[in-house]
Amino acid sequence: MQPLIELHGVSKSFGGLRAVDGLTATIRRGEVVGLVGPNGSGKTTALNLITGNLTADSGAIVFEGRNIEREAAHRITRAGIARTFQLVRVMPTMTLAENVAVGAMFGARPCGPSEAEERALPLLVRVGLAPRAGERAQSLTYIDQKRLELARALAAQPNLLLLDEWLAGLNPTELKEGIALIASLARDGLTIVMVEHVMDAIRALCTRCIVMNAGAKIAEGTPAEALADPGVVKAYLGDDDDA
Numbered sequence: 753m754q755p756l757i758e759l760h761g762v763s764k765s766f767g768g769l770r771a772v773d774g775l776t777a778t779i780r781r782g783e784v785v786g787l788v789g790p791n792g793s794g795k796t797t798a799l800n801l802i803t804g805n806l807t808a809d810s811g812a813i814v815f816e817g818r819n820i821e822r823e824a825a826h827r828i829t830r831a832g833i834a835r836t837f838q839l840v841r842v843m844p845t846m847t848l849a850e851n852v853a854v855g856a857m858f859g860a861r862p863c864g865p866s867e868a869e870e871r872a873l874p875l876l877v878r879v880g881l882a883p884r885a886g887e888r889a890q891s892l893t894y895i896d897q898k899r900l901e902l903a904r905a906l907a908a909q910p911n912l913l914l915l916d917e918w919l920a921g922l923n924p925t926e927l928k929e930g931i932a933l934i935a936s937l938a939r940d941g942l943t944i945v946m947v948e949h950v951m952d953a954i955r956a957l958c959t960r961c962i963v964m965n966a967g968a969k970i971a972e973g974t975p976a977e978a979l980a981d982p983g984v985v986k987a988y989l990g991d992d993d994d995a
């Protein structure tokens with residue numbers, strides 16, 4: 753499989769804190785990769801560097817053969833990378849259909865508002881929100897706002913979808929539905945990187961897993977391999993000497 757995106761020695765500091773520390777990783781087309789690690793290990797910062805929400809201090813990010821580490825976020829979206837946020841960011845006073853249409857208007861195949869709303873409807877069906885297409889986003893529960901955000905990301909017609917704890921906070925039934933939805937996107941051939949603490953979801957969905965700790969990659973492999981790595985177990989649990 754060809755690389756879709758490559759990170760080469762990417763670093764980002766906040767004051768004295770090295771949030772991402774020389775991260776090197778390759779994501780190939782069609783993979784579903786889990787980006788995992790303890791709280792504060794740099795996962796969201798890594799996503800923010802890929803999407804241009806933050807700019808790396810050093811290192812290179814190559815998407816479909818093109819360097820994007822200095823590109824503005826809107827250009828990266830247009831290049832084919834879409835995301836959801838850990839803390840959802842829907843437009844509360846706009847309808848669900850309008851929220852999703854915005855994704856289509858500013859995505860990889862931009863279009864006008866009426867075509868964008870047409871493109872929005874099948875995506876609302878896909879995430880189970882079609883009956884509420886005309887309601888304002890502010891009327892949704894938090895979980896449904898997450899679904900809406902996913903539909904908006906898909907409306908951008910990305911080649912790479914980044915999910916930041918999209919499954920967090922779901923009840924067992926919702927989790928099952930959420931996993932099935934991500935699996936169906938993967939079956940369609942979408943390349944997905946998911947930051948996730950729900951390890952059952954990582955095991956169910958991911959072909960590969962990258963584990964971060966203190967800003968650096970500490971393990972990589974199938975979920976079974978990576979999560980059993982002694983360094984990973986230690987990063988999550990601490991070792992006896994820390995007690």
Ligand SMILES: Nc1ncnc2c1ncn2[C@@H]1O[C@H](COP(=O)(O)OP(=O)(O)OP(=O)(O)O)[C@@H](O)[C@H]1O
Nearest residue numbers: 766769771789790791792793794795796797798838
């Ligand atoms: N804008 C910022 N300004 C200052 N420090 C930040 C900023 N964003 C993140 N950090 C710090 O960088 C480190 C990495 O944060 P990040 O959110 O990337 O971790 P994470 O692995 O996604 O954590 P979690 O699993 O809890 O979401 C943390 O110590 C965090 O406090």
